[in-house]
Amino acid sequence: MEPEALPGGEGDRVLEGEAAFLEIRALDGGVLAFHAGSGETHWLEGLPARLLWAGAHLGGAAPERLRERLGDEAALAEAMAGLRAAGLIR
Amino acid sequence: MRIGQLSRSELAGRLARGGLSLATGPVTTRIRTSIPGVAAHLAALYADFPLGEADGIADFSCQLRPPRGVRRYYRPQVLFLADGRSVFKPLAYHQAGPMLEWGMNWCIASQLRDRLIFHAAALERGGRALLLAAPPGSGKSTLCAALACRGWRLLTDEAALVELGAGRVSVAGTARPVSLKNASIEAVQRLAPEAALSAPCRDTLKGTVAHMRPPPESVRRAQEPAAPAWLVFPRFVPGAPTRLTERSRPEAFMGLAANAFNYAALGRRAFHRTADLVERVACYDFRYSRLEEAVQVFDELATRREPSAVPGAGEPGYHGRPHGPGVDGAAAGGAGERAARHPVAPGR
Numbered sequence: 001m002e003p004e005a006l007p008g009g010e011g012d013r014v015l016e017g018e019a020a021f022l023e024i025r026a027l028d029g030g031v032l033a034f035h036a037g038s039g040e041t042h043w044l045e046g047l048p049a050r051l052l053w054a055g056a057h058l059g060g061a062a063p064e065r066l067r068e069r070l071g072d073e074a075a076l077a078e079a080m081a082g083l084r085a086a087g088l089i090r
Numbered sequence: 091m092r093i094g095q096l097s098r099s100e101l102a103g104r105l106a107r108g109g110l111s112l113a114t115g116p117v118t119t120r121i122r123t124s125i126p127g128v129a130a131h132l133a134a135l136y137a138d139f140p141l142g143e144a145d146g147i148a149d150f151s152c153q154l155r156p157p158r159g160v161r162r163y164y165r166p167q168v169l170f171l172a173d174g175r176s177v178f179k180p181l182a183y184h185q186a187g188p189m190l191e192w193g194m195n196w197c198i199a200s201q202l203r204d205r206l207i208f209h210a211a212a213l214e215r216g217g218r219a220l221l222l223a224a225p226p227g228s229g230k231s232t233l234c235a236a237l238a239c240r241g242w243r244l245l246t247d248e249a250a251l252v253e254l255g256a257g258r259v260s261v262a263g264t265a266r267p268v269s270l271k272n273a274s275i276e277a278v279q280r281l282a283p284e285a286a287l288s289a290p291c292r293d294t295l296k297g298t299v300a301h302m303r304p305p306p307e308s309v310r311r312a313q314e315p316a317a318p319a320w321l322v323f324p325r326f327v328p329g330a331p332t333r334l335t336e337r338s339r340p341e342a343f344m345g346l347a348a349n350a351f352n353y354a355a356l357g358r359r360a361f362h363r364t365a366d367l368v369e370r371v372a373c374y375d376f377r378y379s380r381l382e383e384a385v386q387v388f389d390e391l392a393t394r395r396e397p398s399a400v401p402g403a404g405e406p407g408y409h410g411r412p413h414g415p416g417v418d419g420a421a422a423g424g425a426g427e428r429a430a431r432h433p434v435a436p437g438r
Contacts, residue, residue: 023358025365030340034361039354041347041361043340 024052047075048082094137102129109151111142114264115312116251117202119194120148123186125168128154131187134288135267135301138309150197154186172197181294188291188299191269198249198264199351205262206252206363207351212245212261213237215392218319219261221250221371223349229326229378232274235302236381237388239282244268244308245316249351252367253315254359259366260315265308267301275300281381320391321346321371324378332383334376334391342373 109122211234246263
């Protein structure tokens with residue numbers, strides 16, 4: 001899933017991609033993500049949490065917007081890598 | 091009418107004929123058996139509970155009976171059947187009372203789908219509910235029994251029930267007897283000599299077990315849920331000093347979800363309801379070895395007026411906006427650093 005694919009039409013708690021359907025909730029600086037496909041719940045912190053949250057709230061979440069939120073290209077790549085490592089995106 | 095208003099022969103007769111309908115808070119169970127030990131168990135521990143409607147619909151229909159064949163006579167055993175199906179291996183005949191308790195627990199944990207069910211004890215004080223979530227052997231029931239003997243209202247020692255509907259989050263329980271095992275039996279007797287305990291049942295799979303009769307006030311108010319205020323993960327550690335430490339809400343969420351019986355079956359509804367609950371409570375880890383000190387800690391907790399909920403939780407339009415350096419601030423760590431911790435997988 002590339003950042004362009006992050007839609008905003010499903011509501012601000014939903015992030016949908018080609019392989020993932022996630023619902024997220026934020027609690028005290030962490031983000032909890034429910035992966036409907038596997039039924040697993042993940043607890044994310046740091047950049048991956050910020051990416052999920054920003055993507056779900058920015059409506060469309062174009063890469064430049066995410067980059068603004070996350071700081072720079074390296075941060076975005078790092079966050080995506082974190083989400084991949086967690087098995088939340090491909 | 092309450093169970094205690096039936097004579098022993100009336101109780102045995104109802105159990106043997108069509109079955110006895112037992113109302114335990116939001117759950118009604120029909121019990122059918124001719125085993126005298128079950129009637130004695132109910133008479134000793136359930137005297138304050140109301141009878142359900144004789145011809146009403148029960149949530150669960152249970153039967154305890156000896157297996158067919160030689161084991162009726164040689165080293166007799168007992169079977170537990172839920173809706174006519176045997177769900178456990180047979181146990182020794184003298185364990186019929188505890189088997190009824192384990193069977194009713196099984197029914198709630200595996201059959202109830204209209205609520206989120208946590209493997210947790212729950213008690214109420216001043217309108218606020220305390221959840222003690224922990225796996226077996228953590229000292230959860232011992233602590234629960236102690237608090238119930240010291241003025242906390244018992245909701246449950248085993249299965250905390252949370253409504254799935256949107257809106258106010260509340261915790262309910264069946265107020266059934268508290269299950270104690272091995273050293274915890276004596277510990278509770280020492281702390282509360284007035285507590286009514288069943289005769290210890292030895293050589294069970296869990297060792298020696300006894301059940302504590304719930305306080306009458308808890309039974310009388312068993313239909314009354316309470317708003318959650320504290321979520322605590324207790325652990326009995328021999329010789330350890332009493333210690334209550336804060337746990338972060340995300341970590342508490344993961345711990346609570348791991349202790350849910352039907353999280354996987356309910357999927358996203360369970361995810362959001364668990365988050366709804368955790369947003370509203372103060373979360374702690376608790377280690378203890380001395381029961382008296384443990385009770386004091388919770389009595390003190392109950393007198394505090396702490397701002398327990400996430401600000402805005404439960405208000406219309408609240409979306410749990412993240413705060414803190416890990417999400418909004420600039421001090422976030424690398425992507426690999428604590429990117430995803432301990433996923434809760436469907437398993438229950």
